[in-house]
Structures are given as C-alpha cells and as structure tokens.
Amino acid sequence: MATGPALRKLAAHRSIHDGAYAEARDLTDVVNQLFQQERDDECRTAADVLIEYWETRVIAHADAEEEGLYVEIAEENPQLQKEIHMLTRDHDLLRIILDKIKTQFKENHHVTKLVLDQFQSLLIVNEIHSRDEERLLLEE
Numbered sequence: 485m486a487t488g489p490a491l492r493k494l495a496a497h498r499s500i501h502d503g504a505y506a507e508a509r510d511l512t513d514v515v516n517q518l519f520q521q522e523r524d525d526e527c528r529t530a531a532d533v534l535i536e537y538w539e540t541r542v543i544a545h546a547d548a549e550e551e552g553l554y555v556e557i558a559e560e561n562p563q564l565q566k567e568i569h570m571l572t573r574d575h576d577l578l579r580i581i582l583d584k585i586k587t588q589f590k591e592n593h594h595v596t597k598l599v600l601d602q603f604q605s606l607l608i609v610n611e612i613h614s615r616d617e618e619r620l621l622l623e624e
C-alpha cells in the first residue's frame with residue numbers, strides 16, 4: 485500500500501483511483517448481470533469477490549490516507565482541516581455502506597436488489613470522493 489509521500493503526486497494518486505474504480509465498476513457489472521440472469525450461486529460468489537475488493541483496495545487505501553497523507557497535510561496546512569474532515573466523512577460513508585452490504589448479504593447470503601443498489605452507491609460516492617480529494621489536496 486502506498487504511503488504518504490507516494491500519494492502526494494496527483495498523477496500517481498489519480499491512477500490508483502482510476503484503476504480501483506474501473507475494476508470495481510467491472511466487478512459490479514458482473515454481479516448485476518448474474519443477478520439479472522438469475523445465476524444465483526455465481527452471483528453470490530461474485531458479490532463476495534466484490535465485497536473483498538472494496539475492503540482490500542478502496543477501504544485499505546482510505547485507511548492508509550487517514551494514517552499518513554491526511555495527517556501530513558493537516559500538519560503542514562492547518563487551513564485544510566475542514567477539507568480533510570469532509571474527505572474523511574466520505575471514507576466513513578464508504579465504510580458504512582459496505583457494512584450495510586455485509587450485514588444484509590451475510591445474513592442470508594443472497595444478493596437482493598437493495599444490495600445491488602448499495603454496490604452502485606459505493607461507486608458513486610467513491611467517484612465523487614476521488615475527484616474532490618484530487619482537487620483539494622493533491623499537487624501537480
């Protein structure tokens with residue numbers, strides 16, 4: 485996982501965002517397709533993979549930022565405190581939505597329309613968050 489200094493450059497950091505987003509979107513498409521085709525077992529397996537992907541790639545990236553990058557930027561630029569709080573709240577929304585998915589999905593291990601909607605909302609929140617983070621915190 486990239487640490488503070490490695491995340492400071494806009495181009496490098498954006499490519500991490502874009503790579504993670506494209507993969508999550510593709511996996512989400514697979515889950516949606518399998519759901520529509522009523523291929524329940526495969527749909528469950530794909531949803532497990534997608535949950536794991538959000539945890540190990542996107543939430544882990546957020547954790548690393550809060551432990552490194554955000555701490556460094558807040559120390560150097562106290563005037564960015566508000567932006568860092570806003571961006572941390574975005575991370576929390578991703579964690580909260582993912583927890584909801586896990587609670588629902590793990591209960592009966594069944595993908596529902598609600599779970600699909602929640603996966604979609606993760607993509608939307610993450611996309612907004614990534615662009616704001618790039619714009620507010622990162623240097624060319």
Ligand SMILES: [Fe+2]
Nearest residue numbers: 546549613617
């Ligand atoms: Fe972030």
Ligand SMILES: [Fe+2]
Nearest residue numbers: 497545549617
């Ligand atoms: Fe980021």
